[in-house]
Amino acid sequence: MNTDRQLSVALIGNPNTGKTSLFNMLTGLQQQVGNYAGVTVEKKTGTWTLPNGERVDLIDLPGTYNLNAVSLDERVAVDVLAGHSADAAPPDLVIVVVDVENLRRNLYLASQASELGVPMVIALNCWDVAERKGLQIDSKLLEQRLGVPVVPTVARTRRGTGALAEAVTRALETRPILVRPRWPEAVMESLEYLRDELITQRGEALREGELQRLLFDKRSAVAERLKTTAPEREPILRRAREKLHMGGYQPDAAESLLRYRFLNPLLNDILERQAAMKKRSTSESIDQLLLHRVWGLLVFVGMMYVVFQSVYTWAGPLMDLIEGGVGKLGDFAGGFLTATPMLQSLVVDGVIGGVGAFLVFLPQILVLFFFIALLEETGYMARAAFLMDKLFSWSGLNGKSFVPLLSSFACAIPGILATRTISDPKARCITILIAPLMSCSARLPVYLLMIGAFIEPQYGAAIAGLTLFAMHFIGVLLAGPLAWLLHRSLPPYVTSQPFVMELPHYRVPQLSRIGHRLYKCGSEFIIRAGTVICAMTIVIWALLYFPRPPELAEAVEATAAETSPALSPAQLEHRVNAAYLEQSFMGRFGRTVQPIFAPAGYDWKITIGVLASFPAREIIISTLGITYALGGEIDEGSDDLRTTLSKAKWESGPRAGEAVFNLPVALSIMVFFALCMQCGATVAVIAKELHWGWAAGSFFGLTALAWVAAVLTYQIGMWLA
Amino acid sequence: MPILPMRLDRIKKDGLFRVTKLDSGNPCIARLMTMGLLPDQELRLTHEAPLGDPIAIEFNGCQMSLRIEDAARIEVEAIG
Amino acid sequence: MQYLDTVLVVIVLLGALAFLYRLFRRKKKSGGCGCGTEQCPTRKP
Ligand SMILES: Nc1nc2c(ncn2[C@@H]2O[C@H](COP(=O)(O)OP(=O)(O)OP(=O)(O)O)[C@@H](O)[C@H]2O)c(=O)[nH]1
Ligand SMILES: [Mg+2]
Numbered sequence: 001m002n003t004d005r006q007l008s009v010a011l012i013g014n015p016n017t018g019k020t021s022l023f024n025m026l027t028g029l030q031q032q033v034g035n036y037a038g039v040t041v042e043k044k045t046g047t048w049t050l051p052n053g054e055r056v057d058l059i060d061l062p063g064t065y066n067l068n069a070v071s072l073d074e075r076v077a078v079d080v081l082a083g084h085s086a087d088a089a090p091p092d093l094v095i096v097v098v099d100v101e102n103l104r105r106n107l108y109l110a111s112q113a114s115e116l117g118v119p120m121v122i123a124l125n126c127w128d129v130a131e132r133k134g135l136q137i138d139s140k141l142l143e144q145r146l147g148v149p150v151v152p153t154v155a156r157t158r159r160g161t162g163a164l165a166e167a168v169t170r171a172l173e174t175r176p177i178l179v180r181p182r183w184p185e186a187v188m189e190s191l192e193y194l195r196d197e198l199i200t201q202r203g204e205a206l207r208e209g210e211l212q213r214l215l216f217d218k219r220s221a222v223a224e225r226l227k228t229t230a231p232e233r234e235p236i237l238r239r240a241r242e243k244l245h246m247g248g249y250q251p252d253a254a255e256s257l258l259r260y261r262f263l264n265p266l267l268n269d270i271l272e273r274q275a276a277m278k279k280r281s282t283s284e285s286i287d288q289l290l291l292h293r294v295w296g297l298l299v300f301v302g303m304m305y306v307v308f309q310s311v312y313t314w315a316g317p318l319m320d321l322i323e324g325g326v327g328k329l330g331d332f333a334g335g336f337l338t339a340t341p342m343l344q345s346l347v348v349d350g351v352i353g354g355v356g357a358f359l360v361f362l363p364q365i366l367v368l369f370f371f372i373a374l375l376e377e378t379g380y381m382a383r384a385a386f387l388m389d390k391l392f393s394w395s396g397l398n399g400k401s402f403v404p405l406l407s408s409f410a411c412a413i414p415g416i417l418a419t420r421t422i423s424d425p426k427a428r429c430i431t432i433l434i435a436p437l438m439s440c441s442a443r444l445p446v447y448l449l450m451i452g453a454f455i456e457p458q459y460g461a462a463i464a465g466l467t468l469f470a471m472h473f474i475g476v477l478l479a480g481p482l483a484w485l486l487h488r489s490l491p492p493y494v495t496s497q498p499f500v501m502e503l504p505h506y507r508v509p510q511l512s513r514i515g516h517r518l519y520k521c522g523s524e525f526i527i528r529a530g531t532v533i534c535a536m537t538i539v540i541w542a543l544l545y546f547p548r549p550p551e552l553a554e555a556v557e558a559t560a561a562e563t564s565p566a567l568s569p570a571q572l573e574h575r576v577n578a579a580y581l582e583q584s585f586m587g588r589f590g591r592t593v594q595p596i597f598a599p600a601g602y603d604w605k606i607t608i609g610v611l612a613s614f615p616a617r618e619i620i621i622s623t624l625g626i627t628y629a630l631g632g633e634i635d636e637g638s639d640d641l642r643t644t645l646s647k648a649k650w651e652s653g654p655r656a657g658e659a660v661f662n663l664p665v666a667l668s669i670m671v672f673f674a675l676c677m678q679c680g681a682t683v684a685v686i687a688k689e690l691h692w693g694w695a696a697g698s699f700f701g702l703t704a705l706a707w708v709a710a711v712l713t714y715q716i717g718m719w720l721a
Numbered sequence: 722m723p724i725l726p727m728r729l730d731r732i733k734k735d736g737l738f739r740v741t742k743l744d745s746g747n748p749c750i751a752r753l754m755t756m757g758l759l760p761d762q763e764l765r766l767t768h769e770a771p772l773g774d775p776i777a778i779e780f781n782g783c784q785m786s787l788r789i790e791d792a793a794r795i796e797v798e799a800i801g
Numbered sequence: 802m803q804y805l806d807t808v809l810v811v812i813v814l815l816g817a818l819a820f821l822y823r824l825f826r827r828k829k830k831s832g833g834c835g836c837g838t839e840q841c842p843t844r845k846p
Contacts, residue, residue, distance in 0.1 A: 065755055070752070101783075102782055257759060296771065297771055342806045343813075386786050387771060500787050502783060535821045538817035
């Protein structure tokens, strides 16, 4: 063995068997875990220290049922195993993580992997479930028959990881290989033919296992890596498969049949006991309700309703607390800085006004994430996808699109990455393009602000929750037709999409995991508020504060003294502030651009809020916060942003004196934000995953869509009112 | 008495069935085969989505959902 | 006092700009992520 390089150990296995849980336990990292297939879509690396002090690279891979590698995430796993990943040598050892409940199916993958010649250790994970269900597996016997170490583990509680570490340490020395099937004559001949044509004659570097992939898989990723060109290799591959056919084996079915024929006797008496438990599992009984034709849908809708409703009802008290704290802090800092008025404005109006307005929404975001975590950890996600599949299929998508789209409700970026599990490239492309329409959590503060200011006070929490739900739904509503249009206009892709999805057993979520996720989500929200949002806020404050010629104040005071001498000092100050704001850099810009948004009912202050939030949506909150703080509303001080907004009046123009924010305007703003692609990071990810042309297209397309929808909302609203 | 083969998309819920024939040319079925759905495998139809598509089948202790059009390529016989 | 005021504000502003500049340059390189949720592959700044 070469010792100058750190050894690497890869975790492979079927989806949802606990690879990432094990990875987290062994490396101390915290990668995403969830109870559905396809949580991990990328290769992740960490360092694992073995009992003898040696440090190895541990690689977590996406789950895969076989090495045929149809979808992108499966391909990652296969490439790493075969050593074709760009940045990694083939692993020195693989740990096959096996779900004890599905031993046979899981070992199929192990058997395929063994053909690539990598040493192997098998982790029998979810051992606790087996114990609870009375499943007895003789791991020692299995070990003898398979020829590689077999270690029972419970990745959730760290049980068995010590034994696993020891087994791996030993296996790195002894390099055990799983027993391999003896292939029948026909297979051997076809393989021999391939070896002769490709390796001997054309000098390809291929392992035995890769030859098998070329022979057995109709469309193999291995083929694309060959030096031999497609026109040259296709006849060879076809010829090899014909040989197999003539030998009496259907090429597409041969591998499954033969490999299971080989595996079955190995598992014989172990599987017998499993077959004895035929009665319905708990999961299945729960599903009788949750997947019911009528009740299932009702539960789904009800669940969504509860989620959105509780975002309002649960978070209220905490929000008040934060709001009060921010107000106090503003007063305190303001008093402290009276000697330096400019800095006072920066700190009080800018940082505290802007970032504070944003921070208030932390509790509501935590509530939403609590529910998302709960759905992911219990295993309901795959059920929801099952229920929704038909809704997707007419627009060319499938249930596999559901999980990426649902995680786009947290953030479009992980959602877009999760589309790697979709094997049909066209469906994947469509899913990526509509993912930004799912209402991500960055939009939440905007809705919360508008709903909190204009809907909740008048119509109550129930309608507020419903509006919030509607805002999350509007994107979905438009995504359907959009997907259908794309489906019709994009050229069809040749292979059909194999839509097979596992419905995992329900699991009781671990409170510690959910707690950890909330902690992480909360701390990142706060960090974001303290860094990006804060920095942007300061810049925006400056653009709204400068220039500040002293003549302006004098001029305003002079005209005020002439026209309306009865003004109180406070009112006078307000006028001066408003005049300054209006002629600030941002103010001038906003007033120039405002006509574009006039049909949607926006004044120049909203306009600059919208424009400032193109890099990141949340900026509108802090921008509005600063604008109104600088504009100096008369009874400022105690008011939070929501109250201030509801008091704002048009200063000039045909509607001077009327409230800026009426219900149609508030709705129009929400609709605009619901649909607009105001997220630089998402555009970048689309460009990376598809093509920059798609990224630009979706940016302009969605922005135009948002504008049209916002104008329609406002105009229809005003017409109704 | 010979048992009549049925297509999986036509069967009723909750009975126990045995696979008799599979169309391995269908990518979806090829996938199920690598998961162990082979001739002679026993299976049950456990769930149907609201509009009857997709369906969920259980075999070997795992539940898989597949679409009706793919299920039509699997032939089964009732065994109880 | 007014001098001090100006100097402080300018320092804070330049600091913010420098921070943003560095952030967006770094983000371009890593192809970064934009949300700060746990699912995010790259940590949000
Ligand atoms: N009861 C029990 N549950 C486990 C065990 N290991 C993992 N789980 C749960 O199984 C689910 C899947 O775990 P993951 O670690 O995300 O599985 P994965 O193999 O990485 O899944 P993919 O990335 O989708 O391929 C989670 O809900 C875990 O909490 C275990 O030993 N016992
Ligand atoms: Mg994983």
